[in-house]
Amino acid sequence: MKHTLVALVENQPGVLQRVANLFSRRGFNIESLTVGHTETERTSRMTIVVDGAKTQVEQVIKQLYKLIDVLRVSDVTDDRTVERELALIKVHCPSATNRVEIANLAEIFRGRVVDVAPDAVIVEVTGNDEKIDTLLGMLRPYGIKEMVRTGVISMVRGSQVTARVTDARMLDAAG
């Protein structure tokens, strides 16, 4: 099953390479990986979606902890979270009628048209995996010329801070 991991890492050169290396060397499949700044200057935050059995994912987390630059890892799969992904979709659009239809579709998904050319538009949409997949399905008949997705970022709902896993639970977790 898919697991969403949130890792806080030191903002050091090579940290992305270390994490990516770890996944490929241990044979874990990354579905998506995003990196960005956080509220503190020295740390970056990675959201990693990984497919695997529970024991495998526990092993991933333990291996991540062995990287000196990794500060905290949490598996937020079972938490109530806000998950977001941004997609830009360039859709084939040779007529004004199509343009209106596409704009309306985007609207329904709370997306919008951000660029218009004589025979194409770019649709921007934010949401979770499912929502973006659904919109893509709706746009496919028009012809999708190009598409890019950022990968998922995730944050636990409520006042609790996401990336917090008690050390004892992590370290003594039986595989």
Added chain:
Amino acid sequence: MQRLTGAQILCESLLKEGVDTIFGMPGGAVIPLYDTLFQYPFRHVLCRHEQGASHMADGYARITGKVGVCLGTSGPGATNLVTGIATAMMDSVPMVAITGQVPTYMIGKDAFQETDTTGITMPITKHNYLVMDVNDLARVVKEAFHIARTGRPGPVLIDIPKDVTTNFASYVYPSRVHLPGFRPRVQGHARQVRQAARLIEAAKRPIIIAGHGIILSGAFAELREFAEKTQIPVLTTLLGISAFPETHPLYLGWPGMHGMYYANMAISHTDCMVAVGMRMDDRVTGRLNAFAPHAQIIHIDIDPAELGKNVPTAVPIVGDAKHVLEALTDEVKPGHHPDWMQTLAQWRIQHPSLALPERPETMSSPWIIRELYHATEGKAVLVTDVGQAQMWAAQHYFFERPNTHVTSGGLGPMGYALPAAIGVQIGKPDEEVWCITGDGGFQMTLEELSVLVEEKLPVKIALFNNGYLGMVRQWQQLFFDRRYAGVKMWNPDFVKLGEAYGIPTVRVSQVDDVRNALDWARGIDGPAMIEFVVEAEENVFPMVPPGASLQETIENAEEVAPKMRQVAVAVGGDAGGV
């Protein structure tokens, strides 16, 4: 505040870390560093190939418990260090490897002798650094040594561009490290320790398997007290050999691919296994789904990622072997298991595994090892290579004293023994050090014979010459119908070779000359070499064929059933290697 060059800062920092010996070789990118290095009171050991330097630092670290330091230039210097760094990583050996790099302004330009050293070594180091600013250097050295020796030890690499060694910076050595992402846990969790103690008390057929972690944490006394209080028999892993005295009544040998029959049976029948400071390597476990089928496993390791990695664990305990064993000994009630001990003794009588004739017909390698044991009264330090000779030494020499068996386990690099023995002898000048090697492994790093002479080290070399890459030949004989592919070796005249280096060398081809040669070598003040011309097609037994379970331990070639042969060939790829 002092303004120093990067090279001076490095040397000052190394002194602060207690470094006295550096194994290395200069080259273009480290000439300024060497210029400074030789103004400091280090013993610099000039390797003849950087692989030698990394194995020397490894041997030095294993025998002294200190961080071994090796040094090479950029490009080929760094890539040559790689085998030794990977060895240290697999076997948890504390090491700091320092490499030169092209100047910062040339990085990425494919300059002469440029290579992405941190990229190459990322998966084979515990951590690594490319120091782009001389102001970071002192902090990096401080962190590197801390990481190398703390928690589960391992190698850390510092890559230093040439201009960083000549640039100036203010030098203050930091008093402490700030590494929020690195906080290894030393004490075992009290609840887990209690749970483990209850399991142990309830067990009918318990065993202990002790690994390298005992040696690394110096938990010799703690292991012994725990075993004696609970009266549980002790097995070691290959790297755990010499963690527990082999003449102790509770010692039960070591399990795995070439382990003792009774040790493998003990694992297959135990109901409670206390595994401490070991990582359930495939050479120990055999086929995983048949490993310790009746056991509840208590696994103690300082690296949380080892717990549950290969084998499901009933009670995982994260912590340092010394601390956890101490806590466990305090917690657990005294025990005794007479029926179980009786069963084990019975297996041992029926399948002695290590029985040897008093005098063999031919030049038998295991028998020669046993003669070495008698000649040295079990008091020597053996540094062994990789392959048949390694296995025979581990089986037939009985190690009495803590940390006297030095070998590479995880990576299995042939050519390890000679340079590692050099590091061991430098670390412990008063020990009797024997390098146990074969004609294959010896020829991978024999250039380091020069170092033996140059540094006046009294290492004795026992070279087992069977004219083959023996372990591969054994597999080909047993599992590939004797189709010998790429294993027969033409060899030089090793006596002349030794003499060319000025090392007294003799050739022994007769059983009756073995003991005399051993005594001769021991009497020589300085290095000496004995070439034993041994039986060409002798095999290492017992053996668990690749892909088989520990219960399928075989004790001679006739037991390799055709079916087993097919299994071995089929799974040779994953379970295999040599």
